[in-house]
Amino acid sequence: MELFFSRDIDGSVCRLDADESAHCVKVLRHREGDDIHVIDGEGTLYTCRILSASPKEVEAQVTGVERDWGAHPYRLRMAVCPTKNSDRYEWFAEKATEFGLDVITPVIGDHSERKVFKTDRLKRILLSASKQSLKGAVPQVDEPLPLRDLIKSHSDSSCLKLICCCYEGEEKRVSIEEALKAFEKPVYEHGKGWHYSEEMATAGIPEIVILIGPEGDFSREEVELAVECGFRPVHLGPSRLRTETAALAAVAAVYFHYCGEKGI
Amino acid sequence: MELFFSRDIDGSVCRLDADESAHCVKVLRHREGDDIHVIDGEGTLYTCRILSASPKEVEAQVTGVERDWGAHPYRLRMAVCPTKNSDRYEWFAEKATEFGLDVITPVIGDHSERKVFKTDRLKRILLSASKQSLKGAVPQVDEPLPLRDLIKSHSDSSCLKLICCCYEGEEKRVSIEEALKAFEKPVYEHGKGWHYSEEMATAGIPEIVILIGPEGDFSREEVELAVECGFRPVHLGPSRLRTETAALAAVAAVYFHYCGEKGI
Numbered sequence: 001m002e003l004f005f006s007r008d009i010d011g012s013v014c015r016l017d018a019d020e021s022a023h024c025v026k027v028l029r030h031r032e033g034d035d036i037h038v039i040d041g042e043g044t045l046y047t048c049r050i051l052s053a054s055p056k057e058v059e060a061q062v063t064g065v066e067r068d069w070g071a072h073p074y075r076l077r078m079a080v081c082p083t084k085n086s087d088r089y090e091w092f093a094e095k096a097t098e099f100g101l102d103v104i105t106p107v108i109g110d111h112s113e114r115k116v117f118k119t120d121r122l123k124r125i126l127l128s129a130s131k132q133s134l135k136g137a138v139p140q141v142d143e144p145l146p147l148r149d150l151i152k153s154h155s156d157s158s159c160l161k162l163i164c165c166c167y168e169g170e171e172k173r174v175s176i177e178e179a180l181k182a183f184e185k186p187v188y189e190h191g192k193g194w195h196y197s198e199e200m201a202t203a204g205i206p207e208i209v210i211l212i213g214p215e216g217d218f219s220r221e222e223v224e225l226a227v228e229c230g231f232r233p234v235h236l237g238p239s240r241l242r243t244e245t246a247a248l249a250a251v252a253a254v255y256f257h258y259c260g261e262k263g264i
Numbered sequence: 265m266e267l268f269f270s271r272d273i274d275g276s277v278c279r280l281d282a283d284e285s286a287h288c289v290k291v292l293r294h295r296e297g298d299d300i301h302v303i304d305g306e307g308t309l310y311t312c313r314i315l316s317a318s319p320k321e322v323e324a325q326v327t328g329v330e331r332d333w334g335a336h337p338y339r340l341r342m343a344v345c346p347t348k349n350s351d352r353y354e355w356f357a358e359k360a361t362e363f364g365l366d367v368i369t370p371v372i373g374d375h376s377e378r379k380v381f382k383t384d385r386l387k388r389i390l391l392s393a394s395k396q397s398l399k400g401a402v403p404q405v406d407e408p409l410p411l412r413d414l415i416k417s418h419s420d421s422s423c424l425k426l427i428c429c430c431y432e433g434e435e436k437r438v439s440i441e442e443a444l445k446a447f448e449k450p451v452y453e454h455g456k457g458w459h460y461s462e463e464m465a466t467a468g469i470p471e472i473v474i475l476i477g478p479e480g481d482f483s484r485e486e487v488e489l490a491v492e493c494g495f496r497p498v499h500l501g502p503s504r505l506r507t508e509t510a511a512l513a514a515v516a517a518v519y520f521h522y523c524g525e526k527g528i
Contacts, residue, residue: 072503091355098509133504175524237523239336240397245362252516253524259501260439260517 002028003045003131004038005138009062014038014048016058025055036060041127043137045069069136072100074258075159075207079105079150080247081214082114089117090125092244097129097139099248099255106144111216117144147211147222155229159207163231164246166217173233176250180208180257208254212247266292267309267395268302269402273326278302278312280322289319300324305391307401309333333400336364338522339423339471343369343414344511345478346378353381354389356508361393361403363512363519370408375480381408411475411486419493423471427495428510430481437497440514444472444521472518476511 004024008015016024016038024030032053038046038060047064078101083089093104104126106117119141130138154161162179211218211226218226223233236249268288272279280288280302288294296317302310302324311328342365347353357368368390370381383405394402418425426443475482475490482490487497500513 070503095509095512098503098505099513100503132506177520177524237519239334239362239364239519239523241362242396245359248359248512249363249516249519252513253520255501255503255513256441256517256520259503260441 001037001134003134004036005041005127005131006038007040009038009040009046012062013051014046014060014062016060018056021058022055024050024058025053030058035063039069039131039136039138041130041136041138043068043071045136066136070134071137072255072259073205074100074254075205076101076251076254077103077105077207077209078212078247078251079107079147079209080212081109081112081147081243082106082117082144083243084113084215086114086117086121088242088244090122092247093122093139093141094125094129095248096251097126097135098133099251100135100259101139101251101254102137103140103142105142105150107147107150107211108144109147109214109222110219112147112214113216114214119143147218148225151211151222151226151229151231154209154231157207157209157230159209161209161226161229161231162234162250163211163218163223163226164236164250165213165223165233166235171227171233173235176234176236176253177257179232179234180254206258210247210250210254212243212250215243265301265398267398268300269305269391269395270302271304273302273304273310276326277315278310278324278326280324282320285322286319288314288322289317294322299327303333303395303400303402305394305400305402307332307335309400330400334398335401336519336523337469338364338518339469340365340515340518341367341369341471341473342476342511342515343371343411343473344476345373345376345411345507346370346381346408347507348377348479350378350381350385352506352508354386356511357386357403357405358389358393359512360515361390361399362397363515364399364523365403365515365518366401367404367406369406369414371411371414371475372408373411373478373486374483376411376478377480378478383407411482412489415475415486415490415493415495418473418495421471421473421494423473425473425490425493425495426498426514427475427482427487427490428500428514429477429487429497430499431484435491435497437499440498440500440517441521443496443498444518470522474511474514474518476507476514479507 004020006014006016032050034050045066046062048060048062050060052059108115122141126139268284270280296314298314309330310326312324312326314324316323372379386405390403
């Protein structure tokens with residue numbers, strides 16, 4: 001299934017930008033009257049019939065709308081310190097998108113070797129990963145910010161706040177699954193989609209924020225600040241995982257916790 | 265912690281090959297009398313004191329031996345069809361090594377676009393990933409073989425046999441966690457290590473084989489043959505995962521199932 005991306009969709013007409021139009025007309029040779037599928041990156045899939053197939057701008061009639069297309073039953077923000085080697089961060093971001101997450105926030109910690117991080121390339125990677133894994137929503141990529149600012153900005157949030165760290169602080173670490181179990185699961189019923197208990201329904205979709213440190217781990221002060229702000233220290237098991245692997249392990253743990261029992 | 269690799273270790277003396285010796289003496293500038301750590305790739309960590317620090321051959325006295333160093337409480341073989349792009353397979357292999365697995369078998373299926381696969385580069389990647397993630401055992405890499413041969417060769421095996429496929433066959437798929445739950449877990453007690461119930465102890469460490477198909481998935485005939493040979497069809501949840509991501513998701517599911525509750 002070939003997906004196109006457009007931000008220029010009103011109720012009835014969709015326009016592709018120059019790049020997408022060229023790909024649609026020159027590469028895939030679509031013509032007037034062809035049906036194409038377009039995502040808006042916000043979670044909606046549009047089925048459209050091409051009205052005019054110019055390689056500069058394809059205009060198409062919206063014939064079908066599917067909201068929350070390829071959505072997951074949780075809201076996950078991964079706040080991950082940039083890796084020394086950007087490829088590894090991009091790899092994490094691509095794979096995390098396949099599993100399903102909502103926001104990636106590069107955060108700069110006390111032990112971060114890389115203090116500068118460009119997000120443009122990452123955004124392109126996430127768009128193509130979202131198309132490839134058939135998701136209507138493209139994860140948001142924040143501009144990098146200091147880890148302490150991110151921690152403090154969540155101090156009043158009631159979401160599930162986890163910090164993956166390699167050593168015990170004042171508060172003993174639990175496994176990430178144990179921390180996730182504290183959250184109630186929505187239930188999937190085939191054909192009916194996701195159900196939440198009344199409690200969940202009022203609480204809305206479960207929101208989770210997970211912090212992953214740099215190669216040198218978090219500083220003790222960072223972990224203490226996080227704990228003060230309501231983050232729970234968790235571990236990812238006995239293996240020594242690289243930053244990007246630990247970040248993906250956390251995404252996979254959340255994914256399996258909420259989606260593991262659902263068929264395809 | 266810097267690790268060296270050697271296959272030339274008798275009870276008391278360890279020798280490093282030319283590459284490792286050069287790295288030890290020229291790069292890390294180790295000298296006679298320095299203590300170094302050496303893995304044999306079979307699961308044992310040796311602490312050694314350097315007797316002679318030639319950049320061509322380092323000879324060292326074994327002063328300490330630790331078996332099953334960085335070991336995991338299961339035996340996992342991943343039989344994964346090569347990806348079109350070898351980098352993606354190598355990426356899977358590196359990450360899977362960080363989590364922990366024992367054997368990677370490239371298998372060629374009916375829908376495999378890539379029928380030839382070189383394993384030399386992969387073996388080097390697994391050695392460095394094992395060192396980096398502090399594991400004494402380096403996963404074994406088999407030469408590629410036809411998927412059907414691998415399936416048939418396991419028909420009499422009593423291990424947990426799973427095939428990750430994208431469609432329902434005769435037998436309904438279950439989630440990989442549900443399939444893993446069928447297997448009894450060993451229990452980890454801090455300071456005491458892993459315990460198995462009597463049943464497990466006699467059965468030994470749990471053995472698991474997981475099949476992952478190529479970009480075009482398995483053929484229906486392959487799935488049917490696998491089911492005949494005792495493989496259970498499983499799914500990895502609702503997301504559409506690339507071959508290498510699906511393979512890593514399966515490794516992560518096994519890792520969390522057996523190790524998730526253990527601290528570092």
